[in-house]
Amino acid sequence: MTGSEYWMVWPANTAVSVLVVLLVAMAFLYAARKPVHHLIGSLGFLISGPLRIGARWLLAAANDMTQRNKAVLLAHGRQEVEQRIEREFERLGAMVTRDLQGYPALQRKLLDEITRVEEDYKKCGEVPPPPPEWVEAVTAMANVKSTGNEMVQKVLGEINRSVTSIHDKALADYRRAYETRHKILEGFMPFWRSLDKTMAQVDKKLTGLQSSTAAVDAHMEKFEQINAKTDKAEHALTVSAFTQFAIAFLVMAVASGGAFVNFKLIALPMSEMVGAGDYISSSLRTSEVAALVIIFVEASMGLFLMESLRITHLFPRIANLNEHMRHRMMWIALTLLVTLAGIEAALALMRDMLISDKQALLHSLATVQQAATDGWVARIPTAGQMLLGFILPFALAFIAIPLESLIYSTRTVGGVLLAGFVRTLAFVLRILGNLARRLSRVLINLYDVVIVLPLLIEHLVKAPRASAPGKSRRGADAEA
Amino acid sequence: MIKRLFLAALLLVGMAVAGCGDSRSHSNAVYMLVDTSGTYAQEAGKAQLIINYLLGTLTAGDSLMVARVTSRSFSEKDIIAKATFDSRPSQANAQKRAFKDQIDAYVKTVRGTAYTDITGGLIQGAQFLNETGAGTKTIIIFSDMQEELDKATVRNFPISLKNIRIIAVNVVKLKTDNIDPRRYLGRLDAWQKRVEGAGASEWRVINDLERLDAIFSKS
Numbered sequence: 001m002t003g004s005e006y007w008m009v010w011p012a013n014t015a016v017s018v019l020v021v022l023l024v025a026m027a028f029l030y031a032a033r034k035p036v037h038h039l040i041g042s043l044g045f046l047i048s049g050p051l052r053i054g055a056r057w058l059l060a061a062a063n064d065m066t067q068r069n070k071a072v073l074l075a076h077g078r079q080e081v082e083q084r085i086e087r088e089f090e091r092l093g094a095m096v097t098r099d100l101q102g103y104p105a106l107q108r109k110l111l112d113e114i115t116r117v118e119e120d121y122k123k124c125g126e127v128p129p130p131p132p133e134w135v136e137a138v139t140a141m142a143n144v145k146s147t148g149n150e151m152v153q154k155v156l157g158e159i160n161r162s163v164t165s166i167h168d169k170a171l172a173d174y175r176r177a178y179e180t181r182h183k184i185l186e187g188f189m190p191f192w193r194s195l196d197k198t199m200a201q202v203d204k205k206l207t208g209l210q211s212s213t214a215a216v217d218a219h220m221e222k223f224e225q226i227n228a229k230t231d232k233a234e235h236a237l238t239v240s241a242f243t244q245f246a247i248a249f250l251v252m253a254v255a256s257g258g259a260f261v262n263f264k265l266i267a268l269p270m271s272e273m274v275g276a277g278d279y280i281s282s283s284l285r286t287s288e289v290a291a292l293v294i295i296f297v298e299a300s301m302g303l304f305l306m307e308s309l310r311i312t313h314l315f316p317r318i319a320n321l322n323e324h325m326r327h328r329m330m331w332i333a334l335t336l337l338v339t340l341a342g343i344e345a346a347l348a349l350m351r352d353m354l355i356s357d358k359q360a361l362l363h364s365l366a367t368v369q370q371a372a373t374d375g376w377v378a379r380i381p382t383a384g385q386m387l388l389g390f391i392l393p394f395a396l397a398f399i400a401i402p403l404e405s406l407i408y409s410t411r412t413v414g415g416v417l418l419a420g421f422v423r424t425l426a427f428v429l430r431i432l433g434n435l436a437r438r439l440s441r442v443l444i445n446l447y448d449v450v451i452v453l454p455l456l457i458e459h460l461v462k463a464p465r466a467s468a469p470g471k472s473r474r475g476a477d478a479e480a
Numbered sequence: 481m482i483k484r485l486f487l488a489a490l491l492l493v494g495m496a497v498a499g500c501g502d503s504r505s506h507s508n509a510v511y512m513l514v515d516t517s518g519t520y521a522q523e524a525g526k527a528q529l530i531i532n533y534l535l536g537t538l539t540a541g542d543s544l545m546v547a548r549v550t551s552r553s554f555s556e557k558d559i560i561a562k563a564t565f566d567s568r569p570s571q572a573n574a575q576k577r578a579f580k581d582q583i584d585a586y587v588k589t590v591r592g593t594a595y596t597d598i599t600g601g602l603i604q605g606a607q608f609l610n611e612t613g614a615g616t617k618t619i620i621i622f623s624d625m626q627e628e629l630d631k632a633t634v635r636n637f638p639i640s641l642k643n644i645r646i647i648a649v650n651v652v653k654l655k656t657d658n659i660d661p662r663r664y665l666g667r668l669d670a671w672q673k674r675v676e677g678a679g680a681s682e683w684r685v686i687n688d689l690e691r692l693d694a695i696f697s698k699s
Contacts, residue, residue: 268569275567277541279506354569361573365532365580 029447030454037444044440051433058426062419069415070234074226076408077237081223088216095212099205106198113195120188124181241412248405255399259295262344262392265385267291269350295396298340302397305333312404341393348389352382508696509543509614510534511605513598514560515623516548521592526650526689527622528587533692534620535580540565540572543612546583547601549623550593552633554600560586564612596628599635602675606641618645620695624652625671642679647695649686 008017029036141159225233271287278286307318308330321329448455512534514527531546538544545562547553561582565572602619609617619641625648629635648671657664672683686694 271540272568272570275541276539276569276572277507277567279504282504282506357570357573361576362536364577365536 023453026451026454029451030458033447033451036447040440040443040447044437044443047436048433048440051429051436055426055429055433058422058429062422062426065415065419065422069412069419070229072415073234073237073241073412074229076412077233077240078223078226081219081226085216085219085223088212088219092209092212092216095205095209099209106202110195110198113191113198117188117191117195120184120191123184238412238416241409242416244405245409245413248402248409251402252399252406255396255402258392258395259299261388262295262298262396263288263291265351265389265392266294266344266347268354269347270294272350272354294340294344298337298344298393299396299399301333301337301340302393303400303403305330305337305397306400308333312400314400314404314407337393337397341390344389344393345386346389348385349382352385505613505615507541507543507612507614508538508616508618509545509609509612510538510618510620510695511545511547511609512620513547513549513553513601513605513622515596515598515621516550516590517593517596517628519592520596520624520652521590523622523650523652524587524590528583529689530620530622530649530692531583532580534695535576537696538565540567540569543614544579545605545608547604548586548590549596549598549601549621551595551597551630552600553597554604556604558601558604562608595630595633596623596626597633597635598623598625598627599639600633602641602646603639606639606644609644616645617643618647618695621646621648622650623648624654625667626654639678641675643681644679645682645684646675646680647682647684647686649692649695650689651685651687 007021008014009020010016141156222233222236226237267285267288270291271285274287274290276285276287280286280289303312303314304318306312307315308321308326310319310326313319318326318329512527512531514524515521516524531544534544541564543562543564545559547559550558561579563575563579565575598621601621605619609619627635648668651668653661653664657667668685675683684694686692
């Protein structure tokens with residue numbers, strides 16, 4: 001018998017040996033069925049229990065985080081809307097003061113113009129005097145029948161001539177009167193125009209006022225929603241925070257590009273000041289660190305300038321300073337910024353000089369002669385570098401605005417992402433817990449499959465007992 | 481309490497300042513040996529090109545020394561020019577100009593010597609380079625690597641070139657090498673074994689002067 005055949009009951013017959021071993025194993029496994037089932041179930045519970053508890057704890061933590069985020073978000077949103085409403089009211093106040101201050105004068109002007117127009121209108125209403133009473137006499141005379149009397153005809157002829165001349169005169173008077181009225185009406189035009197202009201001005205001012213009040217209404221509605229802590233307000237604020245974050249991030253990326261250009265401008269000339277051979281780390285020169293420090297100092301000065309101008313509100317201590325101190329701080333920051341900008345312009349010039357010197361050296365070392373360049377063309381890069389060196393610090397100063405947005409929006413965005421991550425982790429833990437429980441059940445069933453033969457025998461043995469009359473009756477009673 | 485806090489802050493600042501800065505040297509030091517023996521003295525123009533390349537490549541804080549290989553090269557008199565460039569780039573450029581002028585003047589008056597003592601030059605170069613304390617130390621040998629010593633000169637003893645890179649440049653083939661190239665290859669192998677045995681960190685041969693950038697590239 002070889003080492004691998006020690007388990008064979010009949011070494012000559014492998015199949016029988018395997019069968020016997022299987023039967024014996026089954027018998028043992030059947031005997032240990034209940035404890036093994038219990039063990040597998042306990043193991044499943046042992047694994048799934050802590051996982052489920054962990055999932056529940058994480059979920060509770062995520063909910064807590066969400067509540068805290070909501071509170072912070074609403075508080076921040078409330079503060080922002082309050083500030084906006086305040087600004088809108090300030091604008092409204094300024095508008096009302098500006099427009100209504102001139103309103104009495106405007107009204108007086110309007111009244112004057114209306115009075116004048118009325119007077120002129122009345123003048124236009126004057127009709128020419130009615131025909132004299134003798135017209136009736138003439139009518140009576142006209143009714144006199146002509147008898148061919150020469151005397152009568154002569155009198156009538158005289159009367160006709162007189163009447164014709166009077167008629168012409170009356171007609172001329174009438175025309176003159178109309179002409180005068182037309183002139184008066186023509187004189188109306190500038191007043192009408194002025195009236196129209198004044199009314200349009202009033203209309204424009206009132207429309208502006210109306211739109212401002214509409215904006216205030218919208219802000220007030222938002223404020224009320226925030227105060228009521230509605231989901232709509234929270235959602236709107238969250239979306240706004242994400243947008244702010246994206247915009248601020250983009251602007252910061254652009255500003256980083258500017259800072260990099262700035263760094264390149266001053267890194268080389270800084271080696272002239274602090275030396276080119278000193279290293280902070282294996283690849284970081286001291287001159288490069290010095291250049292970075294200058295850029296950071298410029299950004300800090302810009303930050304203080306923005307703070308003292310009350311454009312940003314990152315430092316409450318600066319915001320709470322009295323006006324005198326705030327102005328003083330603003331001037332100090334501005335002076336330092338201008339000084340640093342001047343230094344940067346000088347460094348940019350030095351950089352150009354160093355590069356030119358290096359180029360000249362390389363040309364003198366090389367066999368190829370240096371190509372001649374135009375004087376003023378060669379100065380363009382120098383001037384450009386100096387200009388960049390002077391402008392970039394001021395441009396960097398404005399980093400404070402996107403930085404503030406980024407800081408405030410990162411709180412919300414980070415909070416939302418963290419809560420989402422914790423929720424996902426809780427979900428994964430819950431899934432793993434359930435998986436462990438289900439796996440233990442699968443293993444129990446698998447165990448039963450292995451010992452299917454003894455179980456079948458057990459079933460066959462128990463089945464007749466179960467179908468016995470007494471038992472079935474008891475079963476029927478129980479069912480009833 | 482405030483006093484303690486102040487002392488703690490002072491200690492922290494002190495530690496930060498002490499910890500700040502990399503104490504290792506990042507500078508380069510190059511010692512160039514120019515062979516002037518026999519007919520090789522005619523190659524001095526090429527040596528000038530290499531020196532110009534080194535002047536254009538080395539930066540502020542680096543060191544450059546040029547010495548000639550003569551019958552007995554272990555002497556300060558054989559140093560043609562040496563300079564440690566100022567940490568200010570503008571000053572370093574001025575030093576480089578002065579260095580170039582010295583080399584130009586030497587090339588005009590170069591004369592051939594009877595023997596070639598490369599080992600003496602290596603010993604002197606190693607001494608100078610170790611004194612600079614530079615992070616990277618390189619000896620450039622501008623020679624055909626055929627050492628010829630007079631009977632009185634003793635150079636057959638172990639030398640130390642620990643942590644020094646040795647670069648042989650413009651190793652021209654001699655007439656005898658053309659007859660049997662194994663002589664040339666054997667000569668280079670012998671030098672490689674010798675310098676590596678002396679502790680050199682690297683051995684390299686550059687014959688193409690268009691590939692001088694390999695002088696400073698790490699293998």
